[in-house]
Amino acid sequence: MRGVTKRFPGVVANDDVSLEVARGEVHALLGENGAGKTTLMNVLTGLYRPDEGEIEVGGRPVELHSPRDAIAAGIGMVHQHFRLVETLTVAENIALADRQAPFLLRGREAERQVELTAEALHMPVDPGAKIWQLSVGEQQRVEIMKAVRSGSRVLILDEPTAVLTPQEAQALFGTLRVMAAEGHSVVLITHKLHEVMEVADRVTVLRGGRSIATVRTSEVTRNELASLMVGRDVEPERRREPGEIGDVVLEARGLAARGDRGVDALRDVSLSVRAGEVLGVAGVAGNGQRELAEVLTGLRPASAGVVEVDGKRLRDGDPRAAIRAGVAHVPEDRLRTGVAPSLSIASNVVLKSYRGEVSRGPFLLLRRIAARAAELIRRYDVRGAVPHAPARLLSGGNLQKIVLAREFSSRPKALVVAAPTRGLDVGAIETVHGYLRDAAADGVAVLLVSEDLDELLTLADRIVVMYEGAIVGEVDARAASVEEIGLLMAGVA
Amino acid sequence: MRIERRLVQRRWLPVAVPIGSLIVAFGAIAVVLLVTGHAPLPTFRRLFDAAFVADGAVTNTLISATPLAFTGLAAAVAFRMRLFNIGAEGQLYFGAIGAAGIALLLAGQSTWLIIPAMIVAGAALGAAWGAIPGVLRAFAHTNEIITSLMLNYVAALVLNYLIFDSLSYWRDTSATGQLFPQGKTLPDAAAWPTFTLGSVTVPFGFVVAIVVAAVVWVLYTRTRFGFETQVIGDSPRAARYAGMRTRRKIVAVLCLSGAIAGIGGASQDGDFRHVLDARGLQQANYGYTGIVVAALARYNPFATVLVAFLLGGLENAGYTLQGADFPSGLVGMMQGIILFAMLGGELLVRYRVVIERSGSVGAAEATT
Numbered sequence: 026m027r028g029v030t031k032r033f034p035g036v037v038a039n040d041d042v043s044l045e046v047a048r049g050e051v052h053a054l055l056g057e058n059g060a061g062k063t064t065l066m067n068v069l070t071g072l073y074r075p076d077e078g079e080i081e082v083g084g085r086p087v088e089l090h091s092p093r094d095a096i097a098a099g100i101g102m103v104h105q106h107f108r109l110v111e112t113l114t115v116a117e118n119i120a121l122a123d124r125q126a127p128f129l130l131r132g133r134e135a136e137r138q139v140e141l142t143a144e145a146l147h148m149p150v151d152p153g154a155k156i157w158q159l160s161v162g163e164q165q166r167v168e169i170m171k172a173v174r175s176g177s178r179v180l181i182l183d184e185p186t187a188v189l190t191p192q193e194a195q196a197l198f199g200t201l202r203v204m205a206a207e208g209h210s211v212v213l214i215t216h217k218l219h220e221v222m223e224v225a226d227r228v229t230v231l232r233g234g235r236s237i238a239t240v241r242t243s244e245v246t247r248n249e250l251a252s253l254m255v256g257r258d259v260e261p262e263r264r265r266e267p268g269e270i271g272d273v274v275l276e277a278r279g280l281a282a283r284g285d286r287g288v289d290a291l292r293d294v295s296l297s298v299r300a301g302e303v304l305g306v307a308g309v310a311g312n313g314q315r316e317l318a319e320v321l322t323g324l325r326p327a328s329a330g331v332v333e334v335d336g337k338r339l340r341d342g343d344p345r346a347a348i349r350a351g352v353a354h355v356p357e358d359r360l361r362t363g364v365a366p367s368l369s370i371a372s373n374v375v376l377k378s379y380r381g382e383v384s385r386g387p388f389l390l391l392r393r394i395a396a397r398a399a400e401l402i403r404r405y406d407v408r409g410a411v412p413h414a415p416a417r418l419l420s421g422g423n424l425q426k427i428v429l430a431r432e433f434s435s436r437p438k439a440l441v442v443a444a445p446t447r448g449l450d451v452g453a454i455e456t457v458h459g460y461l462r463d464a465a466a467d468g469v470a471v472l473l474v475s476e477d478l479d480e481l482l483t484l485a486d487r488i489v490v491m492y493e494g495a496i497v498g499e500v501d502a503r504a505a506s507v508e509e510i511g512l513l514m515a516g517v518a
Numbered sequence: 519m520r521i522e523r524r525l526v527q528r529r530w531l532p533v534a535v536p537i538g539s540l541i542v543a544f545g546a547i548a549v550v551l552l553v554t555g556h557a558p559l560p561t562f563r564r565l566f567d568a569a570f571v572a573d574g575a576v577t578n579t580l581i582s583a584t585p586l587a588f589t590g591l592a593a594a595v596a597f598r599m600r601l602f603n604i605g606a607e608g609q610l611y612f613g614a615i616g617a618a619g620i621a622l623l624l625a626g627q628s629t630w631l632i633i634p635a636m637i638v639a640g641a642a643l644g645a646a647w648g649a650i651p652g653v654l655r656a657f658a659h660t661n662e663i664i665t666s667l668m669l670n671y672v673a674a675l676v677l678n679y680l681i682f683d684s685l686s687y688w689r690d691t692s693a694t695g696q697l698f699p700q701g702k703t704l705p706d707a708a709a710w711p712t713f714t715l716g717s718v719t720v721p722f723g724f725v726v727a728i729v730v731a732a733v734v735w736v737l738y739t740r741t742r743f744g745f746e747t748q749v750i751g752d753s754p755r756a757a758r759y760a761g762m763r764t765r766r767k768i769v770a771v772l773c774l775s776g777a778i779a780g781i782g783g784a785s786q787d788g789d790f791r792h793v794l795d796a797r798g799l800q801q802a803n804y805g806y807t808g809i810v811v812a813a814l815a816r817y818n819p820f821a822t823v824l825v826a827f828l829l830g831g832l833e834n835a836g837y838t839l840q841g842a843d844f845p846s847g848l849v850g851m852m853q854g855i856i857l858f859a860m861l862g863g864e865l866l867v868r869y870r871v872v873i874e875r876s877g878s879v880g881a882a883e884a885t886t
Contacts, residue, residue: 324759345761354759362759365752372745376760379745387741 030077031064038064039075040234046179051201051211053221053242055254056231057450062214065231066181070102071095082179101177103168105184109156115139115167116152122171142170145207146200161309162193169200173209180204181212186220187476188310191511198224216254218247230254255451262455264503265462265484271300273336274470275321275352275439280330282320290316292494294330298439298470303461305485305502306474309514313494314474315357318443321472322354323347324362334439348377353437355428357444357474359421363428366417370407371398373416374431405430406456422453429460440464443474458484478507492516531867532816539863543856550851556844565852568838569831577719578837581790583830585610587727587823588782589808594817595734596775599751603772605651605666606779607805608673609644613783615680616643618688618701618794621708621787629707636708636784637726644780645773647673652772656765662772674800681796688794701794710788723785727826730778731819738819747771779805814860832856 031039039061046052056062067073069080071089080087087098095102109118116135119142139152148166156164165185172180182201186194201211201224213225221228222242229239230253237253252258276297284290291313298304308314319325321332326342333339340346347354356362364373371394375383383394398412407426410419419427425445432440442461446454461484465471475481481488485502490513498513548558569579589606596603616639624632651665680686682699689695690702710722738744750757750764757764782804791798811829815821836849 322759323761343761344758345763348761356759358755361753362755365749365756367752368748372748376749376756379742384742387743389740389742389745391740 031068031073031075038234039068041078042231042234042236044229044236045239046210046212047227048178048210049205049208050226051205051213051224053225053228054212054214054231055216055218055221055228055250057216057254060231060254061234062231063183064234066102066183066212066214069095069100069181071100096175096177099176099178101172101175101180103165103172103180103182103185105187107164107168109164109167109171111157112155114153114155115150115159118156118167119152119171119174122175138174139170142174145203146170146173147203148196148200161188161311162190162196165189165197166200173204177209179210179212181214183214184216185213186215186217190309190515191478191507192515194220218250218254221250222247232256251451262458262483264482265303265465267486267503268301268466269468270302270486271468273297274300274334275441275472276333276336277317277321278331278333280317280320280332281328282316282325283328284313284316289328290494291320291327294491294494294496296472296489296496298472300438300468300470301465302487303465303471303473303485305481305488306472306491307478307481307488307510307514308476308491310476312491312514314491315443316494317491318354318357318441318472318474321347321441322352324354324356348435351436351438353432353435353440355425355432355440355442355445357447359424359428360417364416364424367415369398369413370402370410370416370419370427371395371412373427374398374401374412376431378431378435401427401430401434405460422449422456425449425453425457429457433460433464437469439470439472441472441474444476445473446475446477446480478510481510482507490514535863535867536814536860539859540856542863543859546855546859547852550848550855554848556848561839561844564839565832565835567835569835572838573717575831575834575838576717578834579827579831580718580720580724581830582833583827584721584723584727584785584789585782585802585804586807586811586830587724587826588730588785589779589804590811590815590822590826591727591730591734591808591819592775592779592782592805593809593812594815594819594822595738595778596771597812598738598817599747599767599771601652601655601768601771601775602663603648603651603666603775604663604809605648605669605805606775606782606808607803608666608670609647609776609779610783610786610805611673611677611799612647612776613640613644613780614786614794614799615677615688615783616640616780617784617787618704621704622687622702625705625707627707629709632705632708633710633722633788636788637781640780640782640784640787641777642780644783645777648772648774648776648779649769652769655772656768666772670805677794677796677799681794701796704787704792708788709792710785721785721789723782723789726781726785727823730781731823734778734819743767743770779808810857810861813864 030041042061042065044065054062054065064073068075071092071094074090080089082098082100089095089098110121116132116139119139120135136152143150148170150163150166156167159167169180185197189197201213205211213220215221225242227239227241228250230237230250232254278295280291280294281289282291294317296304306314306317316325320327323339323342323344323346331338334350334352337350339350360366365376374397375394379389383390383397395412402410402412405426407423407430410423416424416427445457445461449457461471461473473481473485482502482505487499488502488505488510489496489499490510491497492514493516497516500509544562551558551561568575570576589610592606592609593603617636620635620639621632624635647669650669651662654660654665655662680688681701685691688701690700712722713720713725738747746757746762746767749760749762750767754764786799787794807829811825812822815825832853836853840846840849
């Protein structure tokens with residue numbers, strides 16, 4: 026694609042972006058969140074139409090009005106969220122996308138075809154299994170096969186490793202190499218540098234909607250790529266030094282809870298966090314980490330077990346009890362849970378403390394609220410924020426700073442933090458990590474839930490690993506390896 | 519052609535759109551008037567005249583506007599928290615029942631006692647009727663739209679029962695009352711006062727509505743209660759996360775909404791009808807029109823009173839306009855088109871219509 030520009034009101038998401046992917050290569054598209062990666066891919070797959078620029082496939086210019094056009098042009102996409110029919114088998118799902126499949130499906134024959142494809146791509150999958158029986162990694166393989174069987178010559182994968190264990194990611198990279206060797210073109214969208222270095226032949230770096238550079242991975246270092254991506258030199262983050270560790274502040278014993286669909290999401294979880302300690306919670310997304318954070322903070326009622334703060338039992342399912350006991354919470358879904366998006370930044374700053382010093386009797390002291398907001402905006406360096414603007418206008422990083430500012434300024438005893446840096450750019454991640462380090466140094470007991478193992482290894486003292494709602498292992502963050510944790514995450518150790 | 523959500527809100531839109539809507543509405547009305555053989559411009563003149571200019575026009579407009587201000591405020595209070603209380607109609611009936619009952623009970627007492635008692639009784643019964651959908655919503659997760667709507671029919675049946683189907687305390691049991699069922703006339707001391715401003719007579723109820731609007735404004739912008747309703751309305755998850763007692767607030771807001779509608783019912787008894795007027799209240803549809811009032815005012819309490827005044831004018835002018843040469847159906851049509859255009863225009867404030875020419879992109883590419 027050449028000179029592609031896509032504008033949205035107020036922003037130019039892609040500004041004169043050019044991308045050239047050769048036959049038989051794995052090409053990484055690297056950029057921070059908001060750099061325009063997803064917009065570019067939506068242009069390539071026919072979801073958006075570019076305002077300027079053109080797209081060629083195999084030397085022929087193509088016009089992509091819809092995803093159907095893109096598929097016809099041989100462009101296949103594997104989204105972060107899979108598009109599979111859960112109640113059908115692997116072979117049936119693939120046949121749905123296969124334009125060469127006969128009208129009357131012969132089950133045996135279809136399964137045979139899938140087996141051949143699976144073998145050719147080194148992707149072991151049982152073609153007769155129903156989708157809902159498969160792990161997330163296996164479902165992703167089905168998505169890839171679907172794209173291949175529908176005749177894709179260019180395969181685009183959007184952040185494919187976000188839902189995988191390290192071992193599954195390795196297997197995926199093997200498959201991508203095989204596909205490239207067979208003449209497919211693979212585009213890997215990612216913000217993880219080590220993936221780029223590991224699997225890609227070339228990499229195009231996007232920053233602020235522009236394509237900054239296209240380089241061979243064999244000719245650059247990881248740090249050079251990071252600097253290209255961020256636009257300045259970045260120091261690799263140092264591991265947090267263990268601080269002074271005090272008494273147990275937050276303790277859970279035998280917690281169980283149901284998930285949103287009514288099935289058991291949490292089974293007999295016990296853990297304790299001491300003052301000044303960072304306890305990491307690792308696991309592949311959807312293994313009970315979110316429910317754990319919600320039960321600890323009273324948002325979700327427990328079906329069994331107790332939560333104690335400083336030895337005192339919290340009332341179950343009552344967020345106000347947790348807040349009063351000094352448990353601050355940075356929720357995973359910051360836009361819908363962490364803030365009231367249409368309300369002002371000032372309102373969101375006092376979301377939990379409006380009953381306290383910013384009110385007199387039933388009345389709010391609006392001036393004091395505005396002053397409080399202005400002070401926190403300054404202290405936490407929330408750029409571009411004014412107290413009366415609606416919170417939803419803030420970028421992800423600045424929104425997270427508001428949430429952190431509010432939670433930290435309540436002088437909590439314990440802090441439950443879920444996916445605090447998901448979707449943030451490198452600069453914001455550094456800031457958020459800095460605040461977490463400071464909190465632990467101040468003697469706050471921090472429970473950090475994250476899917477990013479690097480983040481956990483950098484910040485945590487201990488790491489517990491969750492699998493299918495239970496804690497399957499605990500490791501010392503200073504002695505553990507990614508492989509060890511990965512095996513626990515996969516539920517095999 | 520597609521309809522998209524606006525990504526950027528333009529400042530002039532909330533002003534320009536209603537004006538544009540009115541122009542469109544009057545254009546459409548002009549067409550219908552021409553087809554039916556009426557001259558549009560003189561008709562518009564007469565309409566405006568009868569609503570706001572002629573002798574006694576504003577007085578009559580205020581009479582039409584007072585109940586709409588109450589039901590509009592009732593709707594606005596609930597809708598602000600995304601609680602869709604469609605039950606102002608029934609809550610107003612109950613307010614009227616309560617106020618009439620207490621006025622009859624206190625017959626012979628001072629007017630200083632009776633009028634406050636009517637307001638309190640109207641508010642209390644309206645709140646009680648509003649509490650039913652509130653409790654059901656908060657504790658049983660039923661949809662308050664359906665329950666509050668259904669309770670309107672129940673309230674209407676109660677009203678009919680009290681006046682037509684029983685010898686209740688509210689029914690006139692004299693000889694004529696036996697023959698033609700009607701409510702007992704309220705004592706003279708229960709008649710609400712009026713204020714004269716130049717040539718305009720302002721009913722006490724309208725003054726009460728303005729006071730209620732001010733109280734609602736303070737409540738919603740300056741108090742912890744209002745802050746909580748704002749958060750709950752915007753994001754119930756965030757409210758729960760912040761430790762707010764969501765269920766209590768749902769009940770409280772629906773009670774408040776019902777209480778305001780109930781005062782509207784008391785005002786009907788005290789200001790205008792001086793009797794529990796079962797048939798008249800049911801014909802007026804104040805509760806449903808109040809929803810339109812609140813929507814046009816974007817749930818702002820002061821704007822609600824203003825919109826009630828304008829819609830009251832439209833309604834009042836309708837009575838004046840209709841006659842032998844101007845059928846009432848035509849009046850209804852005019853009112854309908856104006857409301858339709860105003861509400862339809864609201865869509866344009868938040869959404870925009872995109873017209874796509876399918877050939878344009880292809881043509882641009884062909885030339886490069």
